Amino acid sequence: MRAAAGTALLLVASMAGLLPVQPMRVDSTSMTPTIASGDLLLVRHGQGPVQRGDVVAVAHPLEEGMLVKRAVGVGGDEVAIEDGVLVVDGTAVCEPGIDPAHLDGVWFGPVAVPEGSLFLLGDARDGSVDSRSFGPVPISSMVGTVTARLWPAPGPLPSPSAGC
Known part of the structure; x- marks a missing residue:
């Protein structure tokens, strides 16, 4: 009983922004195969530093809510897709x-x-609304x-x- 109460208290505190992490449920398939719709993720609060390849949660720039996407470019980078292959600063990026x-x-x-900006792509490139939009x-x-998946795996x- 005490463990359940403690877990509930931690969950409420994290959702209220009182802890440096919060759980986030994904309701999109734009990050498959890495993250599936329905996955529960652990998000560490903060704005940096972000490395290429990090999965981040951001406020949706076009509508209410949040997005979970992969940062494929950071400030100063040049990002392109050439015949389906991600290219950063003229070099093809290995993404197995x-x-x-x-x-x-x-x-x-x-x-x-x-x-001071990020270029974000979904891992499901053919079905993702991301920085290309x-x-x-x-x-x-x-x-x-995003630091971990909490559920289901x-x-x-x-x-x-x-x-690679």
Whole structure:
């Protein structure tokens, strides 16, 4: 009984912003296969520093709510998609979890990412509303960095470069 009360208290405190982390449920498939719709994530509050490849939660720039996306470009980077392959600063990025065959013939950019901004993409590139639609987002709109999945398969998120 005490453990349940303690867990409930921690959950309420985190949702009220009193703790440096908060749980967040995903209701989109734009980050599959890394994150599925219905997954419960742990988000560490804060606005940086963000590394390329980090999964972040940001305020949606076009509507109410939040987005969970992968930061593929940071301030000063030039981001493009060339025949389905992510290219940052002229170099193809190894992303073994992303199948460029789903994006054959897709070209985007290049886009210069302003200082203090992030370029965000969903891992499901063919079904994601992301920075290709709304442009780079200011780091100030960032809620935090996704550090782990809490449910259904608890643990850290896989590294985007695992297998490179």
